[in-house]
Amino acid sequence: MIFYGLLFNEFIIRAKYPFNTDTIIGYAVVFISQTVLISHGLLSVIVVELFCCQVISQLSLHFQLLNMDFATIGTELLVHGPQSQKKMVVSRIRQLLLRHQYLLELGNQVKELLKPNIIGQFVASIIMICTSAFEVLVAKGNVMLIIRFGAFVLAAFFQIFMWSLFGELVAQKSLGICDGIASCIWIVLDSRQKKDLSFIMMRSQKPFIINVYRMFPLTFDTFLAILSRSYSIFTILRETIE
Secondary structure: OHHHHHHHOOOOOOOOOOOOOOOHHHHHHHHHHHHHHHHHHHHHHHHHHHHHHHHHHHHHHHHHHHHHHHHOOOHHHHHHOHHHHHHHHHHHHHHHHHHHHHHHHHHHHHHHHHHHHHHHHHHHHHHHHHHHHHHHHHOOOOHHHHHHHHHHHHHHHHHHHHHHHHHHHHHHHHHHHHHHHHOOOHHHOOHHHHHHHHHHHHHHOOOOOOEEOOOEEOOHHHHHHHHHHHHHHHHHHHHHHO
């Protein structure tokens, strides 16, 4: 948008001001202020989203590490014998169980923390997609407007895709705990230890999904659903205009 304003000698954002903007000083003041405000706003959005994505990625990493720890259960009994390491295995299973419960609780806290930001981003992105698609349809023959609003649509889709990608990563890594338990050397464990592992396995069969107000679960299915509905809205707008 900044380059568009420089090339065509126009403001980045259309607005009215209580002073004359046709002079060099007036135009420079408005253009520089709009550039600073837009750059600050974009940088703020990028920083917030990078922080949120980093938090979600760290959550998925902890699920993966827990999966790897579950997969090594039973190796102590094979190396040192069942008598000397039985208490250690029981203690380790309990620690992993507590870690799993802690991760689920941490995930719920992260979900509650990020819910307002995610719902705002999703609603803003959907509105941007619809309005930009309408502008693309209206701007017949205006290549610069088509490129400009087409870039808005791609940026909005990419934003939703990144949220869905990290949310899907957490869901898959939380499901991986079940595979880690199944791949451990459970055959050397006693019935009590197997019962504890089966309890954890039953819980881990349900993926941890970051569901935003029960409206936007962060999964690839949500991204595909938004793509489908956006295309439907785009088709309706095109038929209305034609």
